[in-house]
Amino acid sequence: MKTPSYGSYDPIAALATPSGESALALLRLSGGGGKDLNDNKSGTAITLLSKLFSKPEKLLNAPGNSSVHGWIKEKELIDEVIVSVYRAPKSYTGEDAVDISCHGGTAVVKKIMAALKQAGFREALPGEFTFRAFMNGKLDLTRCESVMELVQAKSDKARGQAVRRLSGALEAEITAIKNLLIQTLAEAEIYLDYSEDEVSLPEASGEKEGLLPGRSRAEEALSRLRRLADSWRRERLYAEGALVVLAGRPNAGKSSLFNYLLKEDRSIVTNIPGTTRDWIEAALSLEGIPVRLADTAGLRETASVALGEVERIGIEKSRELVETADLVLYVIDGETGITKDDIDFIQAGRTDLRKAPRIVLWNKADLSPKPELPREGKALFPVSAKTGEGIGGLCRLIAETLEEAAGGNPAEAGDLKDSAGPGTERQKELIDAAIDSVEEALELAELDIIAPPLRDAVNCLGEITGEFTTADLLETMFSKFCVGK
Ligand SMILES: Nc1nc2c(ncn2[C@@H]2O[C@H](COP(=O)(O)OP(=O)(O)OP(=O)(O)O)[C@@H](O)[C@H]2O)c(=O)[nH]1
Ligand SMILES: [Mg+2]
Structure with missing residues (x-):
């Protein structure tokens, strides 16, 4: 049997819905009929x-x-x-x-797929439907990639940005920049022709002699490209999320805050300092950003208390997590007040700029109100x-x-509101180039x-939308899609 390839x-x-028990499943069928889309002779x-x-x-x-209602059947009815x-x-x-909506049992789907194969269909490759949409001019590459972004x-x-693409x-912005x-x-080419004939350009061009004609257009293109590149880290934040770590002294209320933010009792809470030994992580969405929230063992100076082996390892792990965090929520126990350990931790974060940003929380505000500190x-x-109290604002x-x-200043984010930055590594690399x-x-x-560097830039932008592309690139890209899309 010949290996199926994307170009056929x-x-x-393909089954487009997850396999398993469900009310309905959706099977997608496409193609046949040869190169000419309207050729029905060989069977579509x-x-x-x-x-x-x-x-x-x-x-x-x-x-x-x-839509047509009916039954899928071979010798007997299937569904x-x-x-x-x-x-x-x-x-x-x-x-x-054709989309077939059938009942979602695994046996039903299996039997229909087998019958379809008998009838002349083959199983679709990953992303093959979208690949065909691209080849037939229905979607440019940025839209194809956004389809997969939406699925994921x-x-x-992340959904909002993908929908914009x-x-x-993104295609509109890339095309506008490319046109500039x-x-x-x-x-530049016209200017070269004119200057050979020693005829000066019309004054209206406003360009200084010897400099690139259309310089302001190229500068505008550059600033628009930079704006797209700048939005990349924010796009990643929305798509991949961030690690937020709760840290602080024992008994400060880290596990209680963890449970409150998750809206479930996941972490053990007691009034015994040193309750959490092993860190716990859970996923939640905060204001639309996917967050992995970690609850950790309370930090205390190893020298001040005789620590057991388990707590010592727990504290080491807490420190490691703080080092890898994108944001640290440092919890102060409002009941006992600020201690030297707290001050040391906060100072270290302030002086070392490589460290992740930290928000210092005054917890148990119901027991004692936040103190007014100078220069706080x-x-x-x-x-x-x-x-x-305060959790919504937090x-x-x-x-x-x-x-x-992630580099998103609100004014800039406003600028990109109706547009969208790059959504994939491939797009970002081409924008950088x-x-x-x-x-x-x-x-x-x-x-x-x-001319050569300008043409290179135009080619990179054409590659983003798929105007210029190679078979290898397409195959690598679409093979990362899921089957049925
Ligand atoms: N009144 C009040 N009590 C709180 C608050 N947050 C936590 N507590 C209490 O403080 C005690 C310690 O809470 P935990 O959430 O276990 O503290 P922790 O920081 O996880 O402690 P370790 O795991 O030991 O590091 C428990 O008795 C909680 O009920 C709060 O906001 N107000
Ligand atoms: Mg705890």
């Missing part, structure tokens, strides 16, 4: 399925974007289904395509894990601090040598 027009089938997804359908004529005559019919080119893939989005913000926001560079290139600024944040502060650390090339072009004074 074979009729393909619709004609092939009709051989397994209880009402073949109804299916064959169904207009695009319509009662609804099939949605899409006709080329008005389908996701651009080919004739763990938070509302799916609606074409193409205009710059064209102007917004550094001491009052909360109560018992009454919930969630917002955590999100703001993480966004700030384009920035390097435009910077190089802007540094060159000689007009006859600026």
Whole structure:
């Protein structure tokens, strides 16, 4: 049997929903019919399925974007289904395509898939439906990648950014920047032609002699590219999330805050200092940012108390977690007040800029109000894990601090509100390469040598949207998608 490849027009089938017991499952079919999308002779997804359908004529005559009720059958009935019919080119893939909604049992899905194979379909490769959508001009590469981002989005913000890319926001911005560079290139070439004839450019161009004509356009392209690149860390924050670590002295209320933020009793809480020995991690979404929250063993100076082996290892682990955190929530026990250990920890975080940002919490504010300290600024944040006081504000502060650390100043975020930055490593690398090339072009004074770096930049931008691409790149990219997408 020949190995299936992405470039074929074979009729393909895949389960698009997770396999397991569920009310319904969705099977997707597409393709067949050869290179010409309207060629029905060799059997398209619709004609092939009709051989397994209880009402073949109804299916064959169904207009695009319509549904037909019936049964999938071989010699015997397999399942009662609804099939949605899409006709080329008005389908996701651009080919004739069908979605089958069947019952979601594993035995049902297995039997229908086997029957489809008998009828001439093969199992789709990962991302093959989206690959075909790209090849048939239905989606550019940024939209294709955003489809996978949407499937994988763990938070509302990640979803929002992916949807913006799916609606074409990144493609539009990349195309606009590319057009600025193409205009710059064209102007440089015209200028070269004119200067050979010793004719000066019209004054309206406003460019200084000897410098790159269209320099302001190239500069605008550069600043727009830099803005896209700057948004990358924020995009990663929304997609991958951050590690937030609760640290502080024993009994400060770390586990209580951990449970309050998670809205469940996950960590053991007692009034015995040193209760938490082994750290615990849990996932939650804070203001749309996926957060891994860690509760740790209380920090205390090893010299001041005789520590058992287990607690000593626990404290070591707490310190390690603090070092790898994206944000530390340092909890002060409001009942006992600020101690020397607390001051030492906070000072260390302030002086070492490599350390993750920290928010210092005054917990048990229900028992004793936050003290007014000189020069304290917004550094001491009052909360109560018992009454919930301050927790809403804390969630917002955590999100703001993480966004700030990821380079997202609110004004800039506002600028990108209707647009979107790069969503994948591939897009980010190409934007960086384009920035390097435009910077190089802007540094060159000689007009006859600026064209190559500008063309490089234009090519990088064309690669982002898929205007210029190679078969290898496409295969590597789509093979990371899931089957059925
Ligand atoms: N009144 C009041 N009591 C609290 C608050 N937060 C925690 N406590 C109490 O403080 C004690 C210690 O709480 P934990 O959450 O176990 O403290 P911890 O920081 O995890 O302690 P270790 O695991 O020992 O490091 C418990 O008796 C809690 O009920 C609060 O905001 N108000
Ligand atoms: Mg604890």
